Amino acid sequence: MKRIGFLGCGKIGQALLKHIKELDGVDVAFVQDPVYTKAAGDTFPVVTKGDKDLYATADLIIECANASVLKEWGVTMLQATDVLTFSVTAFSDPSFWDTMVQCKQTSGHHLYIPHGAILGLDGIFDGRAMWTAIKIVTTKSPKSLGRTDTERTVLYDGPTRKACELFPRNVNVHASVALAGIGFDRTESVIIVDPAVETNAHHIYLDSDSTHMELIISSVAKGAVSGAYTPQSACGSLDRVLQHTRDVLFV
Incomplete structure (x- = not known):
């Protein structure tokens, strides 16, 4: 069973949650979001703050919050598990990008960057x-x-x-x-x-x-x-992540 955590759960996150519920062998570990309201049948914990112990309960954390939230929690997540991140603008900060690359190398975890709204x-x-x-x-x-x-x-x-x-x-x-x-x-x-x-x-x-x-x-x-295509592409990216183990993958 693959366990997926969420940092942020807006339009893209909710599309991915729905997709996960349709997959065999995949479960939701937690949702970290200050405004997310559980839907009927949700059994996973919803928290406003995370830590390394919580993040380690997931095989993959999907970040779909915003750049500032990613910069706050990104290193802690990547120290604990693999990360698929949609707030790619955060990496325009060279010190944050360098820190995440170093963290990836020392932790041995994977950093996945989705193609999002575009092809190619x-x-x-x-x-x-x-x-x-x-x-x-x-x-x-x-x-x-x-x-x-x-x-x-x-x-x-x-x-x-x-x-x-x-x-x-x-x-x-x-x-x-x-x-x-x-x-x-x-x-x-x-x-x-x-x-x-x-x-x-x-x-x-x-x-x-x-x-x-x-x-x-x-x-x-x-x-x-986000446009209408992005949530659809996000589900495809997750499917590819669940099938790959390369170190850094554009998906």
């Missing part, structure tokens, strides 16, 4: 030595970005590292691409707010001396931070 993250990772430029243009509604703009506006155009600092809940796609590709400082992020859209749209441009690629992703969001 494995291909970006495979070509990381050849890319000369990567640019990501994201367009979201004001509600998705927590704003009240009345016209289309470019909010940011610059290095992805700063975009992660300014929009930590909205640019996990950018962080994942930067981490898989040419890094947070060389990757360019453009964030656009548009009151005319109800989708989260990402246009990714990848260039090398011999190759040009473009990825276009548009997912209905209707004001939510």
Whole structure:
């Protein structure tokens, strides 16, 4: 029996909880979330704070809270067990990333990074030595970005590292691409707010001396931070994690 813990249980977490209940040989160890309310039939503990002993009861912890929560609990989780994390913007902090890499190496546990809202993250990772430029243009509604703009506006155009600092809940796609590709400082992020859209749209441009690629992703969001595709991809990522034991895996 595989036991799965949760740090955060919002839209993505609840989709994963439902998915786990449909899997054979997989159970929920705990949910750490200050506002999660148990559903009928839930027998696992719900806590507001964790510790290494609690985390060690899980074979895998899924983090789907936010970057600040991951930075608070990430090391303790990774010391205790494997971690699948969705708040990839946290890794734009180089000291936190270095600490997590060192913790992974000393603990022997695995750190999994899901592809989330996009396709082709494995291909970006495979070509990381050849890319000369990567640019990501994201367009979201004001509600998705927590704003009240009345016209289309470019909010940011610059290095992805700063975009992660300014929009930590909205640019996990950018962080994942930067981490898989040419890094947070060389990757360019453009964030656009548009009151005319109800989708989260990402246009990714990848260039090398011999190759040009473009990825276009548009997912209905209707004001939510995450698009409709992300919870579905999260379930697929979990399925792949349960079947793999590589040290760091983009899933």
